[in-house]
Amino acid sequence: MANNTWTKEKLKRFLNEGRGQGSGKEYIPWNFTYNYSSKGRVSRIYGLKTRRIHHLHSDNQYRAFLLFEFNSRVIDIRESFPLLDVKEVVDDKEDLRFDKFTDKDTGEPYVLTTNFLLTVEDANGEKQDVARTIKNTTELNRKITFEKLEIERRYWQQQGVDWKVITEKQLPRQLAKNIEWIRETMLEGSEGELDKDELSLVMLRLLLENGELPIREVLKLFDKMEELQKGTGLFLFRYLIAKKELAVDMTKKIDLSSNVKDLIL
Incomplete structure:
Protein backbone atom coordinates (compact mmCIF):
# COMPACT_ATOMS: atom_id res chain seq x y z
CA MET A 1 0.00 0.00 0.00
CA ALA A 2 1.34 3.43 -0.93
CA ASN A 3 2.60 5.78 1.78
CA ASN A 4 0.71 8.98 1.03
CA THR A 5 2.66 11.22 3.41
CA TRP A 6 4.30 14.03 1.45
CA THR A 7 7.74 15.22 2.56
CA LYS A 8 10.67 17.30 1.33
CA GLU A 9 12.61 14.05 0.94
CA LYS A 10 9.92 12.57 -1.28
CA LEU A 11 9.83 15.74 -3.40
CA LYS A 12 13.60 15.55 -3.84
CA ARG A 13 13.36 11.88 -4.81
CA PHE A 14 10.64 12.55 -7.40
CA LEU A 15 12.74 15.33 -8.94
CA ASN A 16 15.86 13.15 -8.99
CA GLU A 17 13.86 10.42 -10.73
CA GLY A 18 13.03 12.89 -13.50
CA ARG A 19 9.31 12.89 -12.88
CA GLY A 20 7.41 15.43 -14.93
CA GLN A 21 10.35 15.78 -17.30
CA GLY A 22 10.96 14.70 -20.87
CA SER A 23 8.54 14.08 -23.72
CA GLY A 24 7.33 11.19 -25.83
CA LYS A 25 8.85 7.90 -24.77
CA GLU A 26 11.16 9.65 -22.28
CA TYR A 27 8.43 11.41 -20.27
CA ILE A 28 7.94 10.26 -16.68
CA PRO A 29 4.57 11.17 -15.09
CA TRP A 30 4.63 12.87 -11.71
CA ASN A 31 2.30 10.30 -10.15
CA PHE A 32 2.35 6.60 -10.90
CA THR A 33 -0.84 4.61 -10.33
CA TYR A 34 0.57 3.08 -7.16
CA ASN A 35 1.61 6.38 -5.53
CA TYR A 36 -1.77 7.54 -4.30
CA SER A 37 -5.21 6.17 -3.58
CA SER A 38 -7.77 6.86 -6.31
CA LYS A 39 -11.56 7.11 -6.33
CA GLY A 40 -11.68 5.41 -9.70
CA ARG A 41 -10.11 2.33 -11.18
CA VAL A 42 -6.48 2.90 -12.05
CA SER A 43 -5.10 1.79 -15.40
CA ARG A 44 -1.71 1.26 -16.95
CA ILE A 45 -1.79 1.22 -20.73
CA TYR A 46 0.88 1.10 -23.41
CA GLY A 47 0.76 4.20 -25.61
CA LEU A 48 0.76 3.60 -29.35
CA LYS A 49 2.12 7.09 -30.04
CA THR A 50 4.47 7.51 -27.08
CA ARG A 51 5.75 3.90 -26.89
CA ARG A 52 5.63 3.92 -23.10
CA ILE A 53 3.31 2.92 -20.26
CA HIS A 54 0.78 5.58 -19.24
CA HIS A 55 -0.49 5.81 -15.65
CA LEU A 56 -4.17 6.79 -15.44
CA HIS A 57 -6.03 7.32 -12.20
CA SER A 58 -9.71 6.96 -13.07
CA ASP A 59 -12.10 5.55 -15.66
CA ASN A 60 -12.64 9.05 -17.02
CA GLN A 61 -8.90 9.59 -17.46
CA TYR A 62 -8.69 6.23 -19.24
CA ARG A 63 -11.50 7.17 -21.64
CA ALA A 64 -9.95 10.60 -22.22
CA PHE A 65 -6.62 8.96 -23.02
CA LEU A 66 -8.24 6.69 -25.61
CA LEU A 67 -9.92 9.67 -27.29
CA PHE A 68 -6.73 11.76 -27.25
CA GLU A 69 -4.65 8.93 -28.69
CA PHE A 70 -7.18 8.28 -31.48
CA ASN A 71 -7.13 11.96 -32.45
CA SER A 72 -4.78 12.31 -35.43
CA ARG A 73 -3.73 15.80 -34.34
CA VAL A 74 -2.41 14.64 -30.97
CA ILE A 75 1.24 13.59 -31.26
CA ASP A 76 2.25 13.42 -27.59
CA ILE A 77 0.41 12.74 -24.34
CA ARG A 78 1.93 13.65 -20.97
CA GLU A 79 -0.26 12.60 -18.07
CA SER A 80 0.02 13.84 -14.49
CA PHE A 81 2.01 16.92 -15.51
CA PRO A 82 3.39 18.80 -12.47
CA LEU A 83 3.04 22.54 -12.00
CA LEU A 84 6.38 22.75 -10.20
CA ASP A 85 6.83 26.49 -10.75
CA VAL A 86 3.22 27.51 -10.18
CA LYS A 87 3.98 30.09 -7.48
CA GLU A 88 6.64 31.72 -9.65
CA VAL A 89 4.53 31.69 -12.82
CA VAL A 90 1.22 32.97 -11.43
CA ASP A 91 1.43 36.70 -10.69
CA ASP A 92 -2.11 37.22 -9.39
CA LYS A 93 -2.15 34.71 -6.55
CA GLU A 94 -3.07 36.60 -3.39
CA ASP A 95 -6.57 35.11 -3.32
CA LEU A 96 -5.49 31.57 -4.19
CA ARG A 97 -5.64 29.07 -1.33
CA PHE A 98 -2.38 27.20 -1.74
CA ASP A 99 -2.57 26.44 1.98
CA LYS A 100 -5.36 23.95 1.28
CA PHE A 101 -2.98 21.79 -0.72
CA THR A 102 -0.49 20.80 1.95
CA ASP A 103 0.18 17.57 3.80
CA LYS A 104 -1.63 17.77 7.15
CA ASP A 105 1.08 15.79 8.93
CA THR A 106 4.21 17.43 7.50
CA GLY A 107 2.94 20.82 6.36
CA GLU A 108 4.76 20.27 3.06
CA PRO A 109 2.96 21.78 0.01
CA TYR A 110 1.77 19.17 -2.48
CA VAL A 111 2.89 19.45 -6.09
CA LEU A 112 -0.25 20.23 -8.07
CA THR A 113 -0.68 18.48 -11.41
CA THR A 114 -2.75 18.80 -14.56
CA ASN A 115 -4.15 15.51 -15.81
CA PHE A 116 -2.94 15.84 -19.40
CA LEU A 117 -0.56 18.05 -21.32
CA LEU A 118 -1.02 17.26 -25.01
CA THR A 119 1.11 18.26 -27.96
CA VAL A 120 -1.07 18.81 -31.03
CA GLU A 121 -0.06 19.44 -34.61
CA ASP A 122 -2.16 21.39 -37.11
CA ALA A 123 -2.45 20.86 -40.87
CA ASN A 124 0.57 23.12 -41.45
CA GLY A 125 2.78 21.11 -39.12
CA GLU A 126 2.70 23.76 -36.39
CA LYS A 127 2.89 22.25 -32.90
CA GLN A 128 1.49 23.58 -29.67
CA ASP A 129 0.73 22.30 -26.18
CA VAL A 130 -2.79 22.21 -24.74
CA ALA A 131 -3.69 21.28 -21.17
CA ARG A 132 -6.75 19.26 -20.18
CA THR A 133 -8.13 18.52 -16.73
CA ILE A 134 -10.55 15.61 -16.30
CA LYS A 135 -13.28 15.94 -13.68
CA ASN A 136 -16.53 14.21 -12.87
CA THR A 137 -19.42 16.68 -12.83
CA THR A 138 -20.16 15.74 -9.21
CA GLU A 139 -16.72 17.07 -8.22
CA LEU A 140 -17.32 20.50 -9.70
CA ASN A 141 -19.55 21.55 -6.80
CA ARG A 142 -16.79 21.02 -4.24
CA LYS A 143 -14.98 24.14 -3.09
CA ILE A 144 -11.61 22.39 -2.92
CA THR A 145 -12.02 21.33 -6.57
CA PHE A 146 -12.86 24.89 -7.60
CA GLU A 147 -9.78 26.18 -5.76
CA LYS A 148 -7.48 23.77 -7.62
CA LEU A 149 -9.09 24.44 -10.99
CA GLU A 150 -8.62 28.17 -10.53
CA ILE A 151 -4.93 27.65 -9.78
CA GLU A 152 -4.60 25.53 -12.92
CA ARG A 153 -6.50 28.06 -15.01
CA ARG A 154 -4.27 30.96 -13.99
CA TYR A 155 -1.11 28.91 -14.40
CA TRP A 156 -1.84 27.85 -17.96
CA GLN A 157 -3.23 31.27 -18.88
CA GLN A 158 0.04 32.83 -17.73
CA GLN A 159 1.92 30.28 -19.86
CA GLY A 160 -0.21 31.04 -22.92
CA VAL A 161 -1.42 27.44 -23.06
CA ASP A 162 -5.02 26.56 -23.91
CA TRP A 163 -6.59 24.85 -20.87
CA LYS A 164 -10.02 23.26 -20.52
CA VAL A 165 -11.92 21.05 -18.10
CA ILE A 166 -13.42 17.88 -19.57
CA THR A 167 -16.19 15.97 -17.78
CA GLU A 168 -17.64 12.52 -18.35
CA LYS A 169 -20.33 14.15 -20.51
CA GLN A 170 -17.67 14.92 -23.13
CA LEU A 171 -16.23 11.40 -23.05
CA PRO A 172 -18.68 9.20 -25.01
Whole structure:
Protein backbone atom coordinates (compact mmCIF):
# COMPACT_ATOMS: atom_id res chain seq x y z
CA MET A 1 0.00 0.00 0.00
CA ALA A 2 1.34 3.43 -0.93
CA ASN A 3 2.60 5.78 1.78
CA ASN A 4 0.71 8.98 1.03
CA THR A 5 2.66 11.22 3.41
CA TRP A 6 4.30 14.03 1.45
CA THR A 7 7.74 15.22 2.56
CA LYS A 8 10.67 17.30 1.33
CA GLU A 9 12.61 14.05 0.94
CA LYS A 10 9.92 12.57 -1.28
CA LEU A 11 9.83 15.74 -3.40
CA LYS A 12 13.60 15.55 -3.84
CA ARG A 13 13.36 11.88 -4.81
CA PHE A 14 10.64 12.55 -7.40
CA LEU A 15 12.74 15.33 -8.94
CA ASN A 16 15.86 13.15 -8.99
CA GLU A 17 13.86 10.42 -10.73
CA GLY A 18 13.03 12.89 -13.50
CA ARG A 19 9.31 12.89 -12.88
CA GLY A 20 7.41 15.43 -14.93
CA GLN A 21 10.35 15.78 -17.30
CA GLY A 22 10.96 14.70 -20.87
CA SER A 23 8.54 14.08 -23.72
CA GLY A 24 7.33 11.19 -25.83
CA LYS A 25 8.85 7.90 -24.77
CA GLU A 26 11.16 9.65 -22.28
CA TYR A 27 8.43 11.41 -20.27
CA ILE A 28 7.94 10.26 -16.68
CA PRO A 29 4.57 11.17 -15.09
CA TRP A 30 4.63 12.87 -11.71
CA ASN A 31 2.30 10.30 -10.15
CA PHE A 32 2.35 6.60 -10.90
CA THR A 33 -0.84 4.61 -10.33
CA TYR A 34 0.57 3.08 -7.16
CA ASN A 35 1.61 6.38 -5.53
CA TYR A 36 -1.77 7.54 -4.30
CA SER A 37 -5.21 6.17 -3.58
CA SER A 38 -7.77 6.86 -6.31
CA LYS A 39 -11.56 7.11 -6.33
CA GLY A 40 -11.68 5.41 -9.70
CA ARG A 41 -10.11 2.33 -11.18
CA VAL A 42 -6.48 2.90 -12.05
CA SER A 43 -5.10 1.79 -15.40
CA ARG A 44 -1.71 1.26 -16.95
CA ILE A 45 -1.79 1.22 -20.73
CA TYR A 46 0.88 1.10 -23.41
CA GLY A 47 0.76 4.20 -25.61
CA LEU A 48 0.76 3.60 -29.35
CA LYS A 49 2.12 7.09 -30.04
CA THR A 50 4.47 7.51 -27.08
CA ARG A 51 5.75 3.90 -26.89
CA ARG A 52 5.63 3.92 -23.10
CA ILE A 53 3.31 2.92 -20.26
CA HIS A 54 0.78 5.58 -19.24
CA HIS A 55 -0.49 5.81 -15.65
CA LEU A 56 -4.17 6.79 -15.44
CA HIS A 57 -6.03 7.32 -12.20
CA SER A 58 -9.71 6.96 -13.07
CA ASP A 59 -12.10 5.55 -15.66
CA ASN A 60 -12.64 9.05 -17.02
CA GLN A 61 -8.90 9.59 -17.46
CA TYR A 62 -8.69 6.23 -19.24
CA ARG A 63 -11.50 7.17 -21.64
CA ALA A 64 -9.95 10.60 -22.22
CA PHE A 65 -6.62 8.96 -23.02
CA LEU A 66 -8.24 6.69 -25.61
CA LEU A 67 -9.92 9.67 -27.29
CA PHE A 68 -6.73 11.76 -27.25
CA GLU A 69 -4.65 8.93 -28.69
CA PHE A 70 -7.18 8.28 -31.48
CA ASN A 71 -7.13 11.96 -32.45
CA SER A 72 -4.78 12.31 -35.43
CA ARG A 73 -3.73 15.80 -34.34
CA VAL A 74 -2.41 14.64 -30.97
CA ILE A 75 1.24 13.59 -31.26
CA ASP A 76 2.25 13.42 -27.59
CA ILE A 77 0.41 12.74 -24.34
CA ARG A 78 1.93 13.65 -20.97
CA GLU A 79 -0.26 12.60 -18.07
CA SER A 80 0.02 13.84 -14.49
CA PHE A 81 2.01 16.92 -15.51
CA PRO A 82 3.39 18.80 -12.47
CA LEU A 83 3.04 22.54 -12.00
CA LEU A 84 6.38 22.75 -10.20
CA ASP A 85 6.83 26.49 -10.75
CA VAL A 86 3.22 27.51 -10.18
CA LYS A 87 3.98 30.09 -7.48
CA GLU A 88 6.64 31.72 -9.65
CA VAL A 89 4.53 31.69 -12.82
CA VAL A 90 1.22 32.97 -11.43
CA ASP A 91 1.43 36.70 -10.69
CA ASP A 92 -2.11 37.22 -9.39
CA LYS A 93 -2.15 34.71 -6.55
CA GLU A 94 -3.07 36.60 -3.39
CA ASP A 95 -6.57 35.11 -3.32
CA LEU A 96 -5.49 31.57 -4.19
CA ARG A 97 -5.64 29.07 -1.33
CA PHE A 98 -2.38 27.20 -1.74
CA ASP A 99 -2.57 26.44 1.98
CA LYS A 100 -5.36 23.95 1.28
CA PHE A 101 -2.98 21.79 -0.72
CA THR A 102 -0.49 20.80 1.95
CA ASP A 103 0.18 17.57 3.80
CA LYS A 104 -1.63 17.77 7.15
CA ASP A 105 1.08 15.79 8.93
CA THR A 106 4.21 17.43 7.50
CA GLY A 107 2.94 20.82 6.36
CA GLU A 108 4.76 20.27 3.06
CA PRO A 109 2.96 21.78 0.01
CA TYR A 110 1.77 19.17 -2.48
CA VAL A 111 2.89 19.45 -6.09
CA LEU A 112 -0.25 20.23 -8.07
CA THR A 113 -0.68 18.48 -11.41
CA THR A 114 -2.75 18.80 -14.56
CA ASN A 115 -4.15 15.51 -15.81
CA PHE A 116 -2.94 15.84 -19.40
CA LEU A 117 -0.56 18.05 -21.32
CA LEU A 118 -1.02 17.26 -25.01
CA THR A 119 1.11 18.26 -27.96
CA VAL A 120 -1.07 18.81 -31.03
CA GLU A 121 -0.06 19.44 -34.61
CA ASP A 122 -2.16 21.39 -37.11
CA ALA A 123 -2.45 20.86 -40.87
CA ASN A 124 0.57 23.12 -41.45
CA GLY A 125 2.78 21.11 -39.12
CA GLU A 126 2.70 23.76 -36.39
CA LYS A 127 2.89 22.25 -32.90
CA GLN A 128 1.49 23.58 -29.67
CA ASP A 129 0.73 22.30 -26.18
CA VAL A 130 -2.79 22.21 -24.74
CA ALA A 131 -3.69 21.28 -21.17
CA ARG A 132 -6.75 19.26 -20.18
CA THR A 133 -8.13 18.52 -16.73
CA ILE A 134 -10.55 15.61 -16.30
CA LYS A 135 -13.28 15.94 -13.68
CA ASN A 136 -16.53 14.21 -12.87
CA THR A 137 -19.42 16.68 -12.83
CA THR A 138 -20.16 15.74 -9.21
CA GLU A 139 -16.72 17.07 -8.22
CA LEU A 140 -17.32 20.50 -9.70
CA ASN A 141 -19.55 21.55 -6.80
CA ARG A 142 -16.79 21.02 -4.24
CA LYS A 143 -14.98 24.14 -3.09
CA ILE A 144 -11.61 22.39 -2.92
CA THR A 145 -12.02 21.33 -6.57
CA PHE A 146 -12.86 24.89 -7.60
CA GLU A 147 -9.78 26.18 -5.76
CA LYS A 148 -7.48 23.77 -7.62
CA LEU A 149 -9.09 24.44 -10.99
CA GLU A 150 -8.62 28.17 -10.53
CA ILE A 151 -4.93 27.65 -9.78
CA GLU A 152 -4.60 25.53 -12.92
CA ARG A 153 -6.50 28.06 -15.01
CA ARG A 154 -4.27 30.96 -13.99
CA TYR A 155 -1.11 28.91 -14.40
CA TRP A 156 -1.84 27.85 -17.96
CA GLN A 157 -3.23 31.27 -18.88
CA GLN A 158 0.04 32.83 -17.73
CA GLN A 159 1.92 30.28 -19.86
CA GLY A 160 -0.21 31.04 -22.92
CA VAL A 161 -1.42 27.44 -23.06
CA ASP A 162 -5.02 26.56 -23.91
CA TRP A 163 -6.59 24.85 -20.87
CA LYS A 164 -10.02 23.26 -20.52
CA VAL A 165 -11.92 21.05 -18.10
CA ILE A 166 -13.42 17.88 -19.57
CA THR A 167 -16.19 15.97 -17.78
CA GLU A 168 -17.64 12.52 -18.35
CA LYS A 169 -20.33 14.15 -20.51
CA GLN A 170 -17.67 14.92 -23.13
CA LEU A 171 -16.23 11.40 -23.05
CA PRO A 172 -18.68 9.20 -25.01
CA ARG A 173 -18.53 5.68 -23.61
CA GLN A 174 -19.33 3.96 -26.91
CA LEU A 175 -16.61 5.88 -28.72
CA ALA A 176 -14.11 4.85 -26.05
CA LYS A 177 -15.27 1.22 -26.25
CA ASN A 178 -14.86 1.20 -30.01
CA ILE A 179 -11.37 2.67 -29.78
CA GLU A 180 -10.47 0.08 -27.16
CA TRP A 181 -11.79 -2.66 -29.49
CA ILE A 182 -9.69 -1.61 -32.49
CA ARG A 183 -6.46 -0.27 -30.93
CA GLU A 184 -5.19 -3.71 -29.93
CA THR A 185 -4.58 -4.47 -33.61
CA MET A 186 -2.03 -1.63 -33.76
CA LEU A 187 0.19 -3.18 -31.09
CA GLU A 188 3.44 -4.61 -32.33
CA GLY A 189 3.22 -8.39 -32.63
CA SER A 190 -0.57 -8.51 -32.36
CA GLU A 191 -0.78 -9.97 -35.87
CA GLY A 192 1.39 -13.01 -35.18
CA GLU A 193 2.63 -14.38 -38.52
CA LEU A 194 0.29 -12.24 -40.62
CA ASP A 195 1.38 -9.53 -43.02
CA LYS A 196 -1.42 -7.30 -41.81
CA ASP A 197 -0.61 -4.36 -44.08
CA GLU A 198 -0.77 -6.42 -47.27
CA LEU A 199 -3.74 -8.55 -46.22
CA SER A 200 -5.72 -5.54 -44.97
CA LEU A 201 -5.67 -4.14 -48.53
CA VAL A 202 -7.19 -7.40 -49.78
CA MET A 203 -9.78 -7.16 -47.01
CA LEU A 204 -10.59 -3.55 -47.91
CA ARG A 205 -11.06 -4.43 -51.58
CA LEU A 206 -13.37 -7.31 -50.69
CA LEU A 207 -15.49 -5.07 -48.48
CA LEU A 208 -15.84 -2.40 -51.16
CA GLU A 209 -16.80 -5.02 -53.76
CA ASN A 210 -19.54 -6.53 -51.57
CA GLY A 211 -21.48 -3.55 -50.29
CA GLU A 212 -24.80 -5.42 -50.16
CA LEU A 213 -23.51 -8.20 -47.91
CA PRO A 214 -23.46 -8.14 -44.09
CA ILE A 215 -20.01 -7.33 -42.70
CA ARG A 216 -19.89 -10.66 -40.87
CA GLU A 217 -20.42 -12.61 -44.10
CA VAL A 218 -17.65 -10.72 -45.89
CA LEU A 219 -15.26 -11.46 -43.03
CA LYS A 220 -16.08 -15.17 -43.21
CA LEU A 221 -15.67 -15.09 -46.99
CA PHE A 222 -12.25 -13.50 -46.61
CA ASP A 223 -11.03 -16.16 -44.17
CA LYS A 224 -12.20 -18.89 -46.53
CA MET A 225 -10.76 -17.31 -49.70
CA GLU A 226 -7.36 -16.65 -48.15
CA GLU A 227 -7.37 -19.96 -46.25
CA LEU A 228 -6.66 -18.18 -43.00
CA GLN A 229 -7.56 -18.93 -39.41
CA LYS A 230 -11.11 -18.05 -38.34
CA GLY A 231 -11.22 -14.49 -37.00
CA THR A 232 -8.42 -13.16 -39.21
CA GLY A 233 -10.87 -11.12 -41.29
CA LEU A 234 -12.31 -9.56 -38.14
CA PHE A 235 -8.82 -8.67 -36.92
CA LEU A 236 -8.03 -6.96 -40.24
CA PHE A 237 -11.41 -5.19 -40.25
CA ARG A 238 -10.55 -3.71 -36.85
CA TYR A 239 -7.06 -2.86 -38.10
CA LEU A 240 -8.45 -0.95 -41.08
CA ILE A 241 -10.62 1.14 -38.77
CA ALA A 242 -7.71 1.72 -36.38
CA LYS A 243 -5.55 2.97 -39.28
CA LYS A 244 -8.48 5.12 -40.44
CA GLU A 245 -8.44 3.50 -43.85
CA LEU A 246 -12.02 2.44 -43.21
CA ALA A 247 -14.38 5.08 -41.84
CA VAL A 248 -17.32 4.13 -39.61
CA ASP A 249 -19.39 6.06 -37.09
CA MET A 250 -17.27 5.49 -33.99
CA THR A 251 -19.90 6.97 -31.68
CA LYS A 252 -22.24 4.03 -32.36
CA LYS A 253 -21.91 0.32 -31.65
CA ILE A 254 -20.22 -1.39 -34.60
CA ASP A 255 -22.82 -3.93 -35.72
CA LEU A 256 -21.26 -6.70 -37.80
CA SER A 257 -24.68 -7.81 -39.00
CA SER A 258 -25.07 -4.50 -40.87
CA ASN A 259 -24.53 -4.45 -44.62
CA VAL A 260 -21.18 -3.05 -45.67
CA LYS A 261 -22.73 -0.06 -47.45
CA ASP A 262 -24.77 0.86 -44.35
CA LEU A 263 -21.83 0.76 -41.95
CA ILE A 264 -18.97 2.26 -43.93
CA LEU A 265 -19.06 6.03 -44.32
